[in-house]
Amino acid sequence: MNITHDRHSPNFNQRPWTIKAVVWHATGGRTSIGHLCDPAPVNADGQPDPRLVVSAHYLISKKGEIFQLVDEGKRAWHAGADEIPGHPGEDPNDISIGIELENLNNDKDPYPDAQVTAAIELAQQINVRYALTRAAHVTHHQVAPTRKVDPLGLDVDDLLDRIFVAVHTSATAPTAPPLAEGDTRANKTYRVITNTLYVRQAPNTQAVIAARVYYGQRIEVDVIKTKGTEAINGDVRWGHLANGIGFVSMRYVQEA
Numbered sequence: 697m698n699i700t701h702d703r704h705s706p707n708f709n710q711r712p713w714t715i716k717a718v719v720w721h722a723t724g725g726r727t728s729i730g731h732l733c734d735p736a737p738v739n740a741d742g743q744p745d746p747r748l749v750v751s752a753h754y755l756i757s758k759k760g761e762i763f764q765l766v767d768e769g770k771r772a773w774h775a776g777a778d779e780i781p782g783h784p785g786e787d788p789n790d791i792s793i794g795i796e797l798e799n800l801n802n803d804k805d806p807y808p809d810a811q812v813t814a815a816i817e818l819a820q821q822i823n824v825r826y827a828l829t830r831a832a833h834v835t836h837h838q839v840a841p842t843r844k845v846d847p848l849g850l851d852v853d854d855l856l857d858r859i860f861v862a863v864h865t866s867a868t869a870p871t872a873p874p875l876a877e878g879d880t881r882a883n884k885t886y887r888v889i890t891n892t893l894y895v896r897q898a899p900n901t902q903a904v905i906a907a908r909v910y911y912g913q914r915i916e917v918d919v920i921k922t923k924g925t926e927a928i929n930g931d932v933r934w935g936h937l938a939n940g941i942g943f944v945s946m947r948y949v950q951e952a
């Protein structure tokens with residue numbers, strides 16, 4: 697995943713360092729990168745007026761390029777004066793990160809795979825940084841149901857399924873598979889200790905990548921296999937994720 701830092705929006709101000717949510721948007725065409733980076737118009741007092749301009753922390757192009765326009769620690773102006781579900785009385789822009797997806801927002805314009813893949817990877821890293829759960833991800837439409845429809849045409853449930861595919865999901869986990877020779881029951885939560893760890897469909901590095909997990913992320917392992925696995929730096933242990941998605945080398949995780 698590559699984040700480009702060569703465009704910046706001047707449209708931000710200070711906020712408390714309490715990030716509790718991610719708000720997903722579609723640009724609607726109008727809110728192009730140029731618009732998001734435009735200098736802030738000022739009000740009658742010569743002060744930047746958040747009501748007149750918009751910005752977001754990230755913009756993801758249809759090609760999957762990620763532009764960081766505002767630092768996560770600053771307050772971007774993307775979610776208006778409404779309310780994030782579950783956070784009554786809190787200013788949405790105070791507590792959220794705004795991600796704009798380049799899209800016409802007409803329910804017909806597609807969100808290409810490259811764009812969705814970039815969105816997933818970015819969201820997974822944000823989740824790790826602020827320990828965000830699935831409930832913390834909302835659409836602009838959910839924040840402002842009477843004013844906003846974006847991101848129209850995006851399968852948000854599918855996006856969130858894919859963002860949260862490899863993390864702790866014990867509530868919905870299928871029953872652990874029966875033990876084969878060399879297997880031990882784990883049923884424990886582990887923490888990823890390498891930057892990017894591939895979840896494979898089988899316990900070897902030739903197998904198809906089912907998902908990626910990142911440093912600090914927690915995964916639940918139900919079974920550890922030691923037979924028929926590939927040794928990674930001499931370590932033959934591969935953990936089967938309790939959500940059934942695949943296997944990770946235990947070399948790169950630690951008990952949480």
Ligand SMILES: [Zn+2]
Pocket residue numbers: 720721722774836844846
């Ligand atoms: Zn929006």
